[in-house]
Amino acid sequence: MTxxxxxxxxxxxxxxxxxxxxxxxxxxxxxxxxxRDTDLHGADVVILPGGFSYGDYLRSxxxxxxxxxxxxxxxxxxxxxxxxxxxxxxxxxxxxxxxPGALMRNGRLSFVSRPVGLKVERxxxxxxxxxxxxxxxxxxxxxxxxxxxxxxxxxERIEGDGLVVVRYVGLDGGPLPETINGSVNEIAGISxxxxxVVGLMPHPDRASDPALGNTDGLGFFTSVLDWAAAKR
Amino acid sequence: MTTFKVHVxxxxxxxxxxxxxxxxxxxxxALGFAEASGVRVGKAIELAVKADSKAAAEARxxxxxxxxxxxxxxEDYLVEVEG
Numbered sequence: 601m602t603x604x605x606x607x608x609x610x611x612x613x614x615x616x617x618x619x620x621x622x623x624x625x626x627x628x629x630x631x632x633x634x635x636r637d638t639d640l641h642g643a644d645v646v647i648l649p650g651g652f653s654y655g656d657y658l659r660s661x662x663x664x665x666x667x668x669x670x671x672x673x674x675x676x677x678x679x680x681x682x683x684x685x686x687x688x689x690x691x692x693x694x695x696x697x698x699x700p701g702a703l704m705r706n707g708r709l710s711f712v713s714r715p716v717g718l719k720v721e722r723x724x725x726x727x728x729x730x731x732x733x734x735x736x737x738x739x740x741x742x743x744x745x746x747x748x749x750x751x752x753x754x755x756e757r758i759e760g761d762g763l764v765v766v767r768y769v770g771l772d773g774g775p776l777p778e779t780i781n782g783s784v785n786e787i788a789g790i791s792x793x794x795x796x797v798v799g800l801m802p803h804p805d806r807a808s809d810p811a812l813g814n815t816d817g818l819g820f821f822t823s824v825l826d827w828a829a830a831k832r
Numbered sequence: 833m834t835t836f837k838v839h840v841x842x843x844x845x846x847x848x849x850x851x852x853x854x855x856x857x858x859x860x861x862a863l864g865f866a867e868a869s870g871v872r873v874g875k876a877i878e879l880a881v882k883a884d885s886k887a888a889a890e891a892r893x894x895x896x897x898x899x900x901x902x903x904x905x906x907e908d909y910l911v912e913v914e915g
Contacts, residue, residue: 658875659903666900695903702905704844709851749848749906782849 603828605630605821606643608673608689610664615650615686618805623647625808626821635667645682645726645824646673648689650742650803660703660745661691670696680831682726682824683797687743690789690799699790699799700758701750706743707782713742716780716802717773718766718788725795726827728765730819736773737766737816739802741780741788746801748783748790758790765789765798796827836889837914838881842902843874877901881913889913 605623609616609632616632623630623645633640635653640646653664664670670692677683677698685693693699706712720728720735731737750758758764768786770776776786781801789800804817844850850872857871879896883889893911902909 658901662900662903694905702903704848704906705851707849707851709855747849751905754905782851 603628603644603825604642605645605647605824606633606640607631607647607649608633608635608669609649610635610651610653610667612653612655613649613651613688615688615803615805618803618808619647619649619686622805622808622818622821626818627825628821633669635664635669638668638672640669640672640676643676643681644828645684646676648673648683648685648692649805650687650689653688653692656688656745659695660688661693661695664688664692665695674698677792677797680794680796682827684727684820685797685799686803686805687741687746687801690801691745693797693799698797699792700754700763701748701790703745703801704747704749705745706747707779711742711744712746712781714740715771716741716788717769717771717776718802719769719773720766722762722765722791722795725765725791725798725823727798727820727823729823729826731823736769737807738771738814739804739807739817741802743781743801746781746783748787748801750784755784758787759785761793763790763793765791766800766802833882833884834915835880835882836886838879838889838893839912839914840877840879840893840897840901841874841910841912842877842897842907843872843909845906845908848906874907886913886915
């Protein structure tokens with residue numbers, strides 16, 4: 601059976617097409633769901649794409665969190681449904697309390713748009729099972745508010761429970777010459793304990809097409825095939 | 833019911849890096865205001881709140897802060913009600 605992937609479109613989403621194409625390339629039937637819609641149309645997977653939902657007004661993701669579709673996404677995730685938040689989608693998941701912590705303005709105020717190195721740390725998630733622990737991935741980042749922050753207790757839990765999915769490293773896999781955005785412990789992406797909700801600032805959706813010269817991100821979209829198969 | 837004017841100030845939590853505040857502080861120093869320190873940049877939000885009393889207006893405004901206006905992970909807020 602073909603997997604159905606719902607890509608949520610908020611006003612201001614701008615990576616919705618990248619996510620749709622990536623899911624399609626992974627062999628899924630991908631379609632859009634408008635933010636006012638509360639019906640996910642039988643989705644097996646939900647993706648919250650990158651962009652600037654609601655103009656990033658107030659805080660990134662703060663308004664999107666209250667859109668009608670998010671109530672359905674919250675319920676979907678509670679039932680164990682896989683939800684991936686990329687960039688602005690990650691910010692929305694944190695604002696909605698579906699993932700711990702928050703994303704603040706980059707440490708050096710500048711918008712960062714460049715390829716980064718990532719080390720895969722958690723593979724027991726819906727979106728990273730096709731990677732191996734320690735894999736080095738290269739993907740682009742493009743964000744102004746990607747500095748992951750959490751209070752000391754929360755951070756201890758994230759690290760202690762192994763919820764970090766990907767961490768920034770140098771492009772060659774070595775130590776970072778300088779911090780990407782000031783994220784605590786260079787955390788680039790995390791998951792919830794169950795592993796069905798994953799958020800990350802880098803863009804696997806912009807690293808899934810051979811025409812772009814990099815398919816390191818495609819595993820995020822193919823991993824869900826295994827997750828869904830295991831759940832059936 | 834009375835309409836109360838409410839001022840909400842949202843600031844980055846003390847101890848968390850505030851790069852905007854740092855940049856403004858550097859700019860102030862560069863302009864000769866070397867006496868300025870501890871600059872933090874936040875948001876000021878004004879709203880009118882209908883409530884039975886000043887205390888009730890404040891309570892509602894605090895609920896708005898907890899739910900939307902401030903992020904409890906990264907920001908603190910102050911609520912002032914006029915009148």
